[in-house]
Amino acid sequence: xxxxxxxxxxxxxxxxxxxxxxxxxxxxxxxxxxxxxxxxxxxxxxxxxxxxxxxxxxxxxxxxxxxxxxxxxxxxxxxxxxxxxxxxxxxxxxxxxxxxxxxxxxxxxxxx
Amino acid sequence: xxxxxxxxxxxxxxxxxxxxxxxxxxxxxxxxxxxxxxxxxxxxxxxxxxxxxxxxxxxxxxxxxxxxxxxxxxxxxxxxxxxxxxxxxxxxxxxxxxxxxxxxxxxxxxxxxxxxxxxxxxxxxxxxxxxxxxxxxxxxxxxxxxxxxxxxxxxxxxxxxxxxxxxxxxxxxxxxxxxxxxxxxxxxxxxxxx
Numbered sequence: 475x476x477x478x479x480x481x482x483x484x485x486x487x488x489x490x491x492x493x494x495x496x497x498x499x500x501x502x503x504x505x506x507x508x509x510x511x512x513x514x515x516x517x518x519x520x521x522x523x524x525x526x527x528x529x530x531x532x533x534x535x536x537x538x539x540x541x542x543x544x545x546x547x548x549x550x551x552x553x554x555x556x557x558x559x560x561x562x563x564x565x566x567x568x569x570x571x572x573x574x575x576x577x578x579x580x581x582x583x584x585x586x
Numbered sequence: 587x588x589x590x591x592x593x594x595x596x597x598x599x600x601x602x603x604x605x606x607x608x609x610x611x612x613x614x615x616x617x618x619x620x621x622x623x624x625x626x627x628x629x630x631x632x633x634x635x636x637x638x639x640x641x642x643x644x645x646x647x648x649x650x651x652x653x654x655x656x657x658x659x660x661x662x663x664x665x666x667x668x669x670x671x672x673x674x675x676x677x678x679x680x681x682x683x684x685x686x687x688x689x690x691x692x693x694x695x696x697x698x699x700x701x702x703x704x705x706x707x708x709x710x711x712x713x714x715x716x717x718x719x720x721x722x723x724x725x726x727x728x729x730x731x732x733x734x735x736x737x738x739x740x741x742x743x744x745x746x747x748x749x750x751x752x753x754x755x756x757x758x759x760x761x762x763x764x765x766x767x768x769x770x771x772x773x774x775x776x777x778x779x780x
Contacts (some may be wrong), residue, residue, distance in 0.1 A: 504618065504666065505625050521638030522645055525618060529611070530652040552618050 485518035486521040490525060491571060492517050494556065498538055501555040504528060529556060536560035589627040592688065593620060596642055603646030608657060614647055659767045664756075667763045684766025690757030695752040701726045702748035713738035714747075 496502060496510055503525050511519045519527075531537045537554045544551070556564065587594070596652040598622050603613045614758040619639070626635035639645045658670035668688065674681035704727055705712040725748070728736060740747060 503621075505622055521622065521635050522640045522648060525615070525622070526652040529615065529649060530656075533653065533656050539749040549621055551621050551625070 481518070484524075485516075486512060488517050489519050489523065490531070491567050492519065493524075493527065493531070493562075494536065497554055497556050498564050499516065501553045501556065503551040503553050505551070507554075531560070534559075536563050589632050592636070593623045593627065595625065595675035596636060601641045604649065607646075607650060607653060611653065613659075619645070620642045622768050630658075641729075655767060657670070659764065659771060662764065664760050664763070667760065667767060670715060670767060671763055678765050678770060680769050680773065684763055688759045688763040691762065695755035695759065697726070698748045698752040698755065702745045702752070705742070705748070709742065713744045714740045747772045778780055 492514070493507060494512065494547065496507055501520065502510070507528075508521060508524055513515060528539070532539050532545050532554070535557055537560050539552045539554050541550050541552050597616050600619060601612065601616050604615060607615070623632060623635055623639075624749070626632050640648075654673065655670055658666040660666075666686075671681045671688065672687045675685045676682075701712055711729065712727045713725070715728060716722070717736045717738050719735055722736075724736070725744075738744075747750075
């Protein structure tokens with residue numbers, strides 16, 4: 475039970491960094507983000523967690539959403555991209571993460 | 587039940603569960619969740635998507651948690667601001683302090699407004715009282731016999747002045763609450779950046 479709570483805390487920050495990082499490369503919809511995250515289940519982004527997170531990031535001005543009709547046929551989907559604030563936040567988070575990972579790896583040792 | 591019916595049922599229930607959220611946000615959330623479910627239905631993965639979203643109530647709760655502070659701040663109404671502080675007071679120091687300060691201002695404002703009403707009904711016992719001998723100033727109601735040595739100095743002017751003071755304290759209380767909400771939002775953002 476305590477492990478789950480710890481993992482939940484760990485995932486909260488990681489999921490945000492992962493989303494911003496993916497959006498730093500391409501403008502993507504929630505569904506596309508989920509598909510790209512499908513192989514990274516430990517980060518814990520699911521259909522139920524991604525949209526509230528996207529909504530908050532959009533409200534905070536780090537990402538911007540735009541409804542687009544796909545070329546040809548299909549339904550309109552909301553695509554997200556990083557704003558300038560989002561790019562600054564991503565750069566800061568990446569730098570922090572890099573130092574954090576180095577320090578923790580040094581403390582824990584390389585798992586064999 | 588067909589896929590379109592399942593999507594319709596889910597989004598209808600989600601809309602109900604999102605009732606406390608501002609209409610523009612709610613409509614945008616429903617539109618996006620509907621688009622998500624329709625795309626997954628096209629891929630034959632609707633059941634998986636619905637399981638991933640959880641119940642409409644759980645899905646709505648996740649949105650409300652993410653948006654609650656910002657909504658209360660944007661809305662600006664005293665009730666929503668107070669409720670947002672109350673909801674976070676147990677786990678957030680700024681919310682606890684904000685709740686205490688705001689509560690104090692509001693209680694004094696209510697007390698002043700009440701004494702203004704009592705002044706109209708019972709002008710002999712209510713007002714701004716001064717005791718020159720002991721350098722004491724009191725406002726409110728003094729029971730008959732307890733006002734020895736006190737002189738009431740405002741008369742009927744107590745009513746508009748007490749009401750004005752009540753309004754000022756109410757506004758200051760509300761501003762304090764909004765200041766605390768703003769600090770909490772900024773602090774949350776900084777934590778996400780760390």
